[in-house]
Structures are given as structure tokens and as C-alpha cells.
Amino acid sequence: MGDVRFTCRRCGGTLTRPVRRLEAVPERHHDGGFEFDPTMAQGTWATEPRRVVPTDDGRSVTIDSFLVLNREDLTDLTDHPDPRRHVGCCGRDGGHGPNIVCPRCGAEIGVIRDDCWTPQEVRLDPSAVRIVDLPPGPYA
Numbered sequence: 001m002g003d004v005r006f007t008c009r010r011c012g013g014t015l016t017r018p019v020r021r022l023e024a025v026p027e028r029h030h031d032g033g034f035e036f037d038p039t040m041a042q043g044t045w046a047t048e049p050r051r052v053v054p055t056d057d058g059r060s061v062t063i064d065s066f067l068v069l070n071r072e073d074l075t076d077l078t079d080h081p082d083p084r085r086h087v088g089c090c091g092r093d094g095g096h097g098p099n100i101v102c103p104r105c106g107a108e109i110g111v112i113r114d115d116c117w118t119p120q121e122v123r124l125d126p127s128a129v130r131i132v133d134l135p136p137g138p139y140a
């Protein structure tokens, strides 16, 4: 697949720079110290597959798939207006619902995680965005 960009499903506004798809999300790892490296290298994206994870009380929950990107590839990082969505320690842990919105229409588009104990990544909601194929670059 060639380069694509993501647009808002509601208004069609551009959300990202051109990005190239990787087959899978790279393994998340610490940088040797306390913090995580960015999950995705700038200019790349990948789909986190839908998966079932066990809960502490012996049940399980299904986590829907989402699209993982580097925050630097968003053309405009726009915070959700509700401060309760931005809970975290040093940043945003991303566990309180969508916390970024479309800069043009305000639609909830996904989550940014940039807390000290979380992976550093943007997760776009596949139901909130469209993937637009680009003709061959360069896009310098």
C-alpha cells in the first residue's frame, strides 16, 4: 500500500500528513529508562487488531481495533474540550475516552497517550476517520 492520509469522516477535513502503512504495530518498549519510545516512527501507521483481554475479575473485554500513529503526523493536535478526558500523571494516559478532536468540526477522532507510564502514541478511531490514498509523492 502506498502513502495515505487520514481525513475526518464527518467533515472531510485533513487530519494527518502522508503516512506509510506498516504490517503491524511494532513492539512497545521502554527506552532503557522510565519512559516509552514513540510506538510508531514518524511517517508510519499500523492497525492494532481487535483483541480480547482478560479482566481482574475473571471476565474478558473486547478492545476494538484502532489505527496507531506518531503524534507528529497529525496536522493539528486539537485537545478535547472536556478536561476529564485528559487525566494522567505527567501527561494523558488515554484511558478516559476520546481526548482529541477534529480541528475543523470538533468530532471525536481518537486518543493521544503521552503519559510517563504509557506508550507515546495516537490512536485514531477507525469509525471516525477515512483513509485517503495519495498519488505517488514526494511530499517533502
Ligand SMILES: [Zn+2]
Pocket (backbone or CB within 6 Å): 008, 009, 010, 011, 012, 013, 102, 103, 104, 105, 106, 107
Ligand atoms: Zn471533522
